[in-house]
Amino acid sequence: MKFISEKKVLSNDGTHIQQTVNDSLIAMAVAIIFLSCVALWAVIQLTQFYSNKVDGIDEQIHKIHIMRVAALERTLLMYAMVAEDDPFRRDEQQMEFYREAVKFASARTEFIKSDLSDNEKILLKNQGAITRNNYPIQEKIVDLVMSGKNALALTLLREQAIPEQNKVLKELDKIHMSIDKKNHLIKLKAESIGNASFVILLSIVVIIVFSVFYIIKKTTFRLNNIVSELSETRIAHQNTIHELIQQKDTLDNHAIVSITDEFGSISYVNEKFCEISGFSRQELIGSNHRMLKSNVHPDGFYEELWSTITQGKVWHGEVCNQRKDGSHYWVKSTISPFLDTTGKPYQYVSIRTNITELLEAKLEAEKANRAKSIFMSSMSHELRTPMNAILGFAQLLEMKMEGQELDFIKEIKGAGNHLLALINEILDLSNIETGEFQPMFEKIDINTFVNESILAVQDIANNKNIKINQIIEEGSVIYVIADRRRLKQALLNYLTNAVKFNHDNGDVLISIKLIDSSKCRILVKDSGPGLSKEQLSKIFNPFTKKDEHVGLTEGSGIGLTITKRIVEIMKGRVGVESEEGFGCTFWIELPIE
Numbered sequence: 001m002k003f004i005s006e007k008k009v010l011s012n013d014g015t016h017i018q019q020t021v022n023d024s025l026i027a028m029a030v031a032i033i034f035l036s037c038v039a040l041w042a043v044i045q046l047t048q049f050y051s052n053k054v055d056g057i058d059e060q061i062h063k064i065h066i067m068r069v070a071a072l073e074r075t076l077l078m079y080a081m082v083a084e085d086d087p088f089r090r091d092e093q094q095m096e097f098y099r100e101a102v103k104f105a106s107a108r109t110e111f112i113k114s115d116l117s118d119n120e121k122i123l124l125k126n127q128g129a130i131t132r133n134n135y136p137i138q139e140k141i142v143d144l145v146m147s148g149k150n151a152l153a154l155t156l157l158r159e160q161a162i163p164e165q166n167k168v169l170k171e172l173d174k175i176h177m178s179i180d181k182k183n184h185l186i187k188l189k190a191e192s193i194g195n196a197s198f199v200i201l202l203s204i205v206v207i208i209v210f211s212v213f214y215i216i217k218k219t220t221f222r223l224n225n226i227v228s229e230l231s232e233t234r235i236a237h238q239n240t241i242h243e244l245i246q247q248k249d250t251l252d253n254h255a256i257v258s259i260t261d262e263f264g265s266i267s268y269v270n271e272k273f274c275e276i277s278g279f280s281r282q283e284l285i286g287s288n289h290r291m292l293k294s295n296v297h298p299d300g301f302y303e304e305l306w307s308t309i310t311q312g313k314v315w316h317g318e319v320c321n322q323r324k325d326g327s328h329y330w331v332k333s334t335i336s337p338f339l340d341t342t343g344k345p346y347q348y349v350s351i352r353t354n355i356t357e358l359l360e361a362k363l364e365a366e367k368a369n370r371a372k373s374i375f376m377s378s379m380s381h382e383l384r385t386p387m388n389a390i391l392g393f394a395q396l397l398e399m400k401m402e403g404q405e406l407d408f409i410k411e412i413k414g415a416g417n418h419l420l421a422l423i424n425e426i427l428d429l430s431n432i433e434t435g436e437f438q439p440m441f442e443k444i445d446i447n448t449f450v451n452e453s454i455l456a457v458q459d460i461a462n463n464k465n466i467k468i469n470q471i472i473e474e475g476s477v478i479y480v481i482a483d484r485r486r487l488k489q490a491l492l493n494y495l496t497n498a499v500k501f502n503h504d505n506g507d508v509l510i511s512i513k514l515i516d517s518s519k520c521r522i523l524v525k526d527s528g529p530g531l532s533k534e535q536l537s538k539i540f541n542p543f544t545k546k547d548e549h550v551g552l553t554e555g556s557g558i559g560l561t562i563t564k565r566i567v568e569i570m571k572g573r574v575g576v577e578s579e580e581g582f583g584c585t586f587w588i589e590l591p592i593e
Contacts, residue, residue: 035204056115057183063111064176068169070104075165078138081145082154094142104131120178127171134164195405202412220542241351256331256352262345264288264306276331276354278324294322309337309348318355330356439483439570443593446478446512446520453488454510457495464504468495471511478512478520479593482570487590490563490574491522494586497559498526519572520592525585531578539576540564563588 077097084090112124137160144153251257252270259268269284277284277292284291293302297320308315315335320328331352337345390412398409454468461468480487498508506527513521531539542561564574567588578584 031208035208038204057179057186060111060114060116060179061176063107063114064172064179066107067104067111068172070100070107071165071168071172073100074104074138075162078141078145078153078157078161081142082150082157090145094146097142117178117182120175123171123175123178127168127175130164130167130171134161134168137161137164195408199408202408205412224538251351256350256354258284258289258350258352260289260348260350262347264348267347273352276323276329277321292321294320294328296320296328305335309335310345312337312339312343312345319352329354330359439486439566441481441570442484443479444482444484444487446480446522447472449484449487450491450510450512450522453491453495456488456492457499460496461499461508464499464502464506466499466502466504466506466508468508468510471509476514478514480520480590481593482572482590483566486566486570487588490566490588491524493559493563494524494588497586498524498528498584502526502528514592515589518591519589521587521589523585523587525583527583530580530582530584531576532580536576536578540574 074097077093077100081090081093081097084093108124108128116124137156141153141157141161144150144156248257252272255270256272256276257268257270258266258273260266266284266287266289269281274281274284279291305315305317314337315333317333318330319333320330322328332355333350333352335348335350338347338349340346394409394412398406401409450470450472454470458468495508495510502508508527509523509525511523511525513523515521540560540563542558567574567590570590572588572590574586574588576584576586
């Protein structure tokens with residue numbers, strides 16, 4: 001009974017563990033989405049606000065321009081009418097004169113409706129007063145011209161109309177200068193608020209990154225502890241079962257027990273056997289286990305079972321049996337032959353455990369894990385869209401900023417690119433876990449391929465004065481069978497790590513080695529600090545970092561996991577050799593043509 005109770009607690013703990021992990025992953029995804037959307041919304045709203053302000057000012061400047069042009073055109077038309085001898089042409093100029101007046105009035109009406117400062121309203125009022133005083137003079141000039149008194153009209157034009165018109169233009173210029181000043185102030189304010197927005201956005205991105213790493217680290221630590229506890233519990237249970245085999249009464253309280261003679265006829269069943277099968281003890285005694293046959297297993301399954309135990313060997317396996325009512329149940333069974341003095345079996349003792357619920361729980365867990373991978377894949381796709389928008393906006397701002405503002409933008413871009421890389425790696429891992437990754441195999445010249453990969457990391461190596469050397473098997477061209485794009489992803493991950501975790505002025509050595517006629521190995525050796533035995537044992541586990549003992553560093557902790565799974569899908573292997581303080585050697589082993 002103690003064993004059964006412990007098993008039930010273990011099952012409940014497993015469910016709680018799964019729920020806790022799922023809750024953490026979902027909370028992390030929701031937080032990233034929410035914060036990214038809020039930041040994006042704020043930037044868009046801020047941009048739209050100042051865009052509308054600038055558009056309004058541009059419209060004001062356009063109206064001032066129309067008023068000024070119309071005023072000048074009216075002056076030029078009056079000069080033209082004074083000088084024109086053709087009465088028909090003069091009539092056309094008069095009509096054009098009045099059309100310009102309409103343009104001026106219409107533009108001024110629209111301008112009054114716009115957002116004006118108190119000073120601009122005063123200037124516009126002054127302009128209106130001057131224009132009203134000038135209109136009668138201009139009308140009188142037109143009347144004199146139409147009456148043929150051109151000389152008198154010219155005198156009135158020069159002495160009164162032109163000076164008044166200059167006053168109008170002067171007031172319009174003052175209004176234009178006021179609008180330009182306001183435009184300048186708005187731009188300064190926009191830059192100030194924009195800088196504050198960038199700082200807030202940067203803070204949000206940093207918080208998201210730290211939150212992600214914190215959740216990953218805590219979840220991984222907890223899972224490692226749980227796995228260790230489960231392993232210890234399983235060993236204890238196995239020892240308990242071994243002891244219970246020697247104690248019949250205890251077995252009857254714990255397991256489904258039956259005993260048959262040498263011919264397979266049932267001679268004993270315990271109460272649990274009757275409960276799970278639905279048969280009474282009277283129905284079972286003297287019968288054969290064939291009455292429980294479910295037809296789920298092929299005939300060869302039972303032949304192999306019988307062959308094993310008749311040779312005096314213990315048989316272990318999982319069996320699907322059929323109850324009296326026709327329903328099925330699964331048991332994990334151990335059949336041990338009892339041997340006589342001659343070494344021949346005279347009876348068989350079967351110890352069974354009902355694992356129906358365990359198998360169903362396992363199926364549900366696998367289904368939940370697939371659902372989790374699909375969910376994370378979907379969320380990564382959804383996250384990339386707003387993240388790309390944020391990076392695109394930062395690139396646009398980078399072209400317009402300088403000084404400290406440019407530094408802020410670069411920090412935003414760096415953090416954004418790091419988060420986008422994390423999202424892409426999660427998407428890669430999800431695609432592998434859900435089976436969506438299908439390699440496209442081709443023949444690859446590995447020497448040329450390695451040279452291309454070295455060129456891809458040469459710049460970051462130069463930044464740390466790290467020298468990359470290469471050793472190639474002389475006199476041979478080696479072709480491997482792999483997916484080119486994914487193999488480059490795996491090799492670049494090794495090379496990038498070899499540079500990133502290396503000492504300044506260090507060395508990286510990449511070599512190609514034939515293992516035998518069917519496979520070769522690509523080795524990447526660095527001169528960094530190396531790995532401890534504990535780190536070596538879990539370096540390819542998800543969310544494990546090479547230098548996690550020194551604190552938070554750049555990287556997601558799943559790059560090596562992705563590398564391992566990609567290479568294994570391509571029918572290869574990965575591995576690492578290291579001694580703490582003497583660097584690491586990571587390798588990829590692939591089939592060759």
